[in-house]
Amino acid sequence: MSAHRDQPPEVDPVTGYDTTGHDWNGIKELNTPFPRIVIWALVITFVYSVIAWVLLPAFPWGRDYTRGLLGLDQRELAVEQFRKMDAVRQDWLPRFADADYAALAGDEALMAQAMPAAARLFQDNCAACHGATGDGGPGFPVLSDGYWLWGGDPETIAETLRYGINATHPDTRIAEMPSFNWMSREERAAMASHVAGMLDGRSDPDSAAGVSFVENCAACHGEAGEGGLDIGAPSLIDEAVIYGQDRASVMRTLFDGRAGVMPAWEGRLSEAEIGLLALYVSGLSRADAEDAQ
Amino acid sequence: MKAIATLTRPERGTALLLSIGLAVLGLVMAAVARQGVMATHGMMAVALGLFLSVALAGAMNEPEPPADRLHRYYDAPTRFGIGLTLIWAVIGMGVGVWVAALLYWPEGTPPWPWTSFGRLRPVHTSGVIFGFGGNALIATSFHVLQRTSRARLADSVSPWFILIGFNLFCLWAASGYLMGSTQSKEYAEAEWYADIWLVVVWVTYFVLYIRTLARRNEPHIYVANWYYMAFILVVAMLHIVNNIALPVNLGTAESFPVWAGVQDAMIQWWYGHNAVAFFLTAGFLGMLYYFLPVRSGRPIWSYRLSIISFWGIVFFYIWVGSHHLHYTALPYWVQTLGMTFSVMLLVPSWASAGNAIATLNGAWHKVRDDATLRFMFVAAVFYGLSTFEGSFLAIRPVNSLSHYTDWTVGHVHSGTLGWVAMIVFGAIYTLVPQLSGRETMAWPRAIEWHFWLAVGGTLIYVVSMWNAGITQGLMWRAYDEGGALSYSFIETVEAMAPYYLLRTIGGGMFLTGAILCALNCRATFRDAPALPDTSERPLSPQPAE
Numbered sequence: 001m002s003a004h005r006d007q008p009p010e011v012d013p014v015t016g017y018d019t020t021g022h023d024w025n026g027i028k029e030l031n032t033p034f035p036r037i038v039i040w041a042l043v044i045t046f047v048y049s050v051i052a053w054v055l056l057p058a059f060p061w062g063r064d065y066t067r068g069l070l071g072l073d074q075r076e077l078a079v080e081q082f083r084k085m086d087a088v089r090q091d092w093l094p095r096f097a098d099a100d101y102a103a104l105a106g107d108e109a110l111m112a113q114a115m116p117a118a119a120r121l122f123q124d125n126c127a128a129c130h131g132a133t134g135d136g137g138p139g140f141p142v143l144s145d146g147y148w149l150w151g152g153d154p155e156t157i158a159e160t161l162r163y164g165i166n167a168t169h170p171d172t173r174i175a176e177m178p179s180f181n182w183m184s185r186e187e188r189a190a191m192a193s194h195v196a197g198m199l200d201g202r203s204d205p206d207s208a209a210g211v212s213f214v215e216n217c218a219a220c221h222g223e224a225g226e227g228g229l230d231i232g233a234p235s236l237i238d239e240a241v242i243y244g245q246d247r248a249s250v251m252r253t254l255f256d257g258r259a260g261v262m263p264a265w266e267g268r269l270s271e272a273e274i275g276l277l278a279l280y281v282s283g284l285s286r287a288d289a290e291d292a293q
Numbered sequence: 294m295k296a297i298a299t300l301t302r303p304e305r306g307t308a309l310l311l312s313i314g315l316a317v318l319g320l321v322m323a324a325v326a327r328q329g330v331m332a333t334h335g336m337m338a339v340a341l342g343l344f345l346s347v348a349l350a351g352a353m354n355e356p357e358p359p360a361d362r363l364h365r366y367y368d369a370p371t372r373f374g375i376g377l378t379l380i381w382a383v384i385g386m387g388v389g390v391w392v393a394a395l396l397y398w399p400e401g402t403p404p405w406p407w408t409s410f411g412r413l414r415p416v417h418t419s420g421v422i423f424g425f426g427g428n429a430l431i432a433t434s435f436h437v438l439q440r441t442s443r444a445r446l447a448d449s450v451s452p453w454f455i456l457i458g459f460n461l462f463c464l465w466a467a468s469g470y471l472m473g474s475t476q477s478k479e480y481a482e483a484e485w486y487a488d489i490w491l492v493v494v495w496v497t498y499f500v501l502y503i504r505t506l507a508r509r510n511e512p513h514i515y516v517a518n519w520y521y522m523a524f525i526l527v528v529a530m531l532h533i534v535n536n537i538a539l540p541v542n543l544g545t546a547e548s549f550p551v552w553a554g555v556q557d558a559m560i561q562w563w564y565g566h567n568a569v570a571f572f573l574t575a576g577f578l579g580m581l582y583y584f585l586p587v588r589s590g591r592p593i594w595s596y597r598l599s600i601i602s603f604w605g606i607v608f609f610y611i612w613v614g615s616h617h618l619h620y621t622a623l624p625y626w627v628q629t630l631g632m633t634f635s636v637m638l639l640v641p642s643w644a645s646a647g648n649a650i651a652t653l654n655g656a657w658h659k660v661r662d663d664a665t666l667r668f669m670f671v672a673a674v675f676y677g678l679s680t681f682e683g684s685f686l687a688i689r690p691v692n693s694l695s696h697y698t699d700w701t702v703g704h705v706h707s708g709t710l711g712w713v714a715m716i717v718f719g720a721i722y723t724l725v726p727q728l729s730g731r732e733t734m735a736w737p738r739a740i741e742w743h744f745w746l747a748v749g750g751t752l753i754y755v756v757s758m759w760n761a762g763i764t765q766g767l768m769w770r771a772y773d774e775g776g777a778l779s780y781s782f783i784e785t786v787e788a789m790a791p792y793y794l795l796r797t798i799g800g801g802m803f804l805t806g807a808i809l810c811a812l813n814c815r816a817t818f819r820d821a822p823a824l825p826d827t828s829e830r831p832l833s834p835q836p837a838e
Binding site: 006012013014015019020022024025026027028029030031032033034035038041042045046048049052053056057058059060065066068072073074078085086087088089091092093113114116117119120121122123124127132 | 441596628640655775784
């Protein structure tokens with residue numbers, strides 16, 4: 001089969017242009033002249049590019065590159081912008097590095113400016129575990145209910161933040177609930193019922209489980225489970241819970257033990273940011289209490 | 294197994310050998326790997342190889358095709374490819390709608406690892422780009438190549454090898470992601486053995502294309518073929534360079550890429566953006582340049598524009614990948630180059646879109662009446678819109694607002710839904726009746742429904758993502774007067790909820806349209822009048838008037 005020749009050009013009635021004479025299975029093309037506007041568009045975009053190449057870093061040049069007349073460097077620009085933003089914060093933020101929290105809290109103008117920023121800082125760094133408003137979740141303590149493991153004054157909170165709990169910091173707070181898997185299943189079950197009942201005072205301190213509680217648990221949780229011994233062991237008679245104080249959750253706590261990790265923030269947040277957050281977190285429960293009234 | 298009847302006995306023999314070879318290859322993979330993803334993939338190859346072998350062996354003595362087949366076009370592979378295109382469309386878009394819903398409703402994530410968002414997302418992207426787009430490109434390229442060359446495909450076995458091999462790659466990729474296997478390169482997640490397999494398939498594809506072109510009975514090569522060839526050739530180059538990796542050992546799926554650091558990032562986005570350019574643009578422009586004039590019955594508006602745009606697109610695109618890495622560790626000068634070439638790229642892109650739209654001059658009444666042609670018209674319009682948006686987003690200061698936001702997602706989908714998928718549907722609605730020996734689709738009214746679902750879905754999707762992206766970008770960079778961030782990150786996430794819901798609805802509409810199309814095509818194929826051999830038709834004796 002020999003190659004077909006081009007057809008003679010014909011005039012397209014709609015546009016008035018000739019066809020090229022090519023024909024592919026019925027597809028033809030018009031011999032339209034190259035549109036001017038496309039050439040202009042090419043020229044304009046090319047001029048734009050040349051200007052950009054002259055002004056900005058644009059081409060490799062040996063081991064170096066052309067720097068551009070503006071002499072811009074994206075690293076310097078980024079640092080500069082960061083500095084500028086930081087300068088705005090210098091007016092108020094560094095004051096929170098000062099540990100006199102009472103004085104800071106008394107400065108109403110300062111607090112009015114700082115607390116909204118603190119809320120965002122909390123949401124960006126803490127909300128993943130503690131919830132956006134500090135209302136906790138299974139395994140992560142509520143920060144807005146007025147019940148504390150270590151204490152709710154800004155100084156104590158700042159220390160918790162700085163060093164963390166069961167964290168990698170050398171000065172971390174340690175809070176370990178040991179495993180009681182050496183107890184028999186029956187003993188554990190009795191203990192779990194006892195602990196679950198402590199919430200509403202149904203438990204009998206003279207029962208076998210009650211006696212065992214004093215022997216095994218009181219050293220950390222207090223004689224009557226009231227906590228507050230500053231070793232991170234929670235009170236077992238208030239309504240605040242971390243993992244759950246129903247029978248099944250306590251069974252798990254007793255079998256596995258618990259050691260929740262609160263990361264250390266020293267080095268990740270500045271001392272001023274830690275102070276800011278400490279004031280904010282200590283204020284969460286106060287705000288909640290005011291809401292309740 | 295009607296397809297086997299189109300092969301001669303020696304061809305069936307070759308196909309049988311290849312199938313046995315595939316089964317052996319799978320067995321070796323499974324034996325070397327013993328366990329894990331690669332072993333599963335080996336067994337998939339064994340199953341496929343055995344299935345094909347049994348089918349071929351059983352049909353070995355069926356009657357042979359008539360001797361004059363060589364004077365006919367070979368359309369059976371095109372028809373098979375269109376079927377696969379539609380299956381992947383439903384899978385890929387279905388998973389897309391599902392993950393879109395998960396973004397709105399993350400609590401709905403089922404508990405199994407393989408249903409997690411991170412594993413499903415690449416199933417969506419690979420499913421639509423490679424499964425849907427890739428099969429559509431291969432199937433239509435066989436058709437266009439034969440028609441515009443007036444020659445039959447150079448041989449009858451390799452088209453099947455290409456289609457089946459390519460889909461094995463897609464299947465390996467998608468199932469691998471579900472099992473957690475990925476090399477973590479976007480749009481190139483599949484692991485090393487699948488990548489090598491794709492190279493083999495792709496080289497076969499290129500050779501078939503060139504051999505067929507060499508047998509053409511036309512003095513010139515039509516521009517659509519230039520686009521298809523650029524697609525095949527450059528994708529091979531991108532795929533090989535980006536995927537060079539050292540397997541941990543020959544029996545595991547895991548590998549280390551040879552590229553590292555900022556070079557790795559640059560190679561990845563050189564690949565990534567040119568996958569957009571040569572997979573999602575060049576190939577589909579080939580499709581447009583064939584099906585638009587055929588359907589509208591109009592000559593291409595400007596021969597010169599079509600050629601110059603082709604070289605413009607090919608030349609400019611290859612430079613612009615770095616615009617994906619603005620304001621990163623990538624040196625500033627590379628960013629400037631990417632930005633300026635992206636701006637110049639707009640010219641050939643709009644020239645192509647304009648050429649397509651001007652071609653419709655004198656056929657506007659057809660655009661009004663014929664939903665199939667309207668698909669192609671809308672495709673050209675969205676092609677123009679999304680290339681404009683692309684060049685705009687590549688400008689560094691604009692990018693500082695848009696980058697990492699859902700604006701990018703919106704931009705991609707105005708290209709993929711509005712342009713790529715629309716032109717595919719236009720091509721399918723033109724081809725399927727023709728391949729079935731019919732005048733029209735089985736349900737002509739359903740095309741109209743599909744058209745409006747697709748356009749409505751795309752608009753809802755794209756507009757909601759513009760809003761989402763710009764909102765996000767502005768919220769991220771907002772500071773209060775004290776220099777503290779105005780919004781926490783979680784607030785910017787919560788602000789997305791209405792847009793994510795709308796996106797899911799838009800995507801759902803688009804998916805519904807695609808399902809309608811798949812059913813319509815099935816009905817059309819099934820309803821084909823019993824012509825003696827509908828899948829093969831004579832080479833047109835004279836160029837049609």
